[in-house]
Amino acid sequence: xxxxxxxxxxxxxxxxxxxxxxxxxxxxxQLFVTVVDDIGNAQVGATVTLYPTKEDYENKTNxxxxxxxxxxxxxxxxxxxxxxxxxxxxxxxxDNLFKGEKVExxxxxxxxxxxxxxx
Numbered sequence: 796x797x798x799x800x801x802x803x804x805x806x807x808x809x810x811x812x813x814x815x816x817x818x819x820x821x822x823x824x825q826l827f828v829t830v831v832d833d834i835g836n837a838q839v840g841a842t843v844t845l846y847p848t849k850e851d852y853e854n855k856t857n858x859x860x861x862x863x864x865x866x867x868x869x870x871x872x873x874x875x876x877x878x879x880x881x882x883x884x885x886x887x888x889x890d891n892l893f894k895g896e897k898v899e900x901x902x903x904x905x906x907x908x909x910x911x912x913x914x
Contacts, residue, residue, distance in 0.1 A: 822904050826872045829910045830864050830884045837868025838913060841886035845872060849897075852881035877903040882911055889913040 830841040844860040846852040859880075862870045882896045891913050901907045 822906075823874045824877055824901050824903055825906045826875055826880070826898065826901060827906060827908045828864075828870050828872070828882060828884070829908070830868045830870075830886070831910060831912055832889060833912060833914045837866075838864060838884075838886050838889075839866050839868060840864060841868065841870075841884050841913065843870045843882065843884045843911070845875075846881040846883065847878065849881060852883060853893075855883070858883075875901055877901055882909060884911045884913050886913060 826845070828843050830838040830843060832838055841864045842861045843864060844855075844858040844862075846855075846858050848857075851857040859872060859875070862872065864870045877900065879900055880898050882891070882898060884891050884896075891911050894912075894914075896909075896911055898907065898909050
């Protein structure tokens with residue numbers, strides 16, 4: 796009986812390990828951006844764009860997006876490179892332009908997160 800339990804445990808551990816390897820192939824590099832105002836309120840419907848370089852950010856060229864935030868002020872970008880990005884968020888007259896919103900070196904095949912304050 797002990798042998799059966801031991802073999803079953805080994806089988807389950809091996810299956811879990813293989814499952815984790817398969818999941819890492821499926822998960823792409825992601826960035827979750829949360830947009831809030833200067834007092835911390837989530838900004839529904841804010842427009843968020845990612846830029847690969849500072850020059851692109853300053854000139855508003857070669858952007859990824861734009862995407863709109865959901866009812867919790869969040870938006871998700873999928874399939875990104877393991878790189879740094881400049882984040883620009885805007886809603887009405889509020890934005891974060893030139894406030895140094897740079898996300899450094901996203902972790903590969905992970906769900907990276909950042910919060911952006913717009914004023």
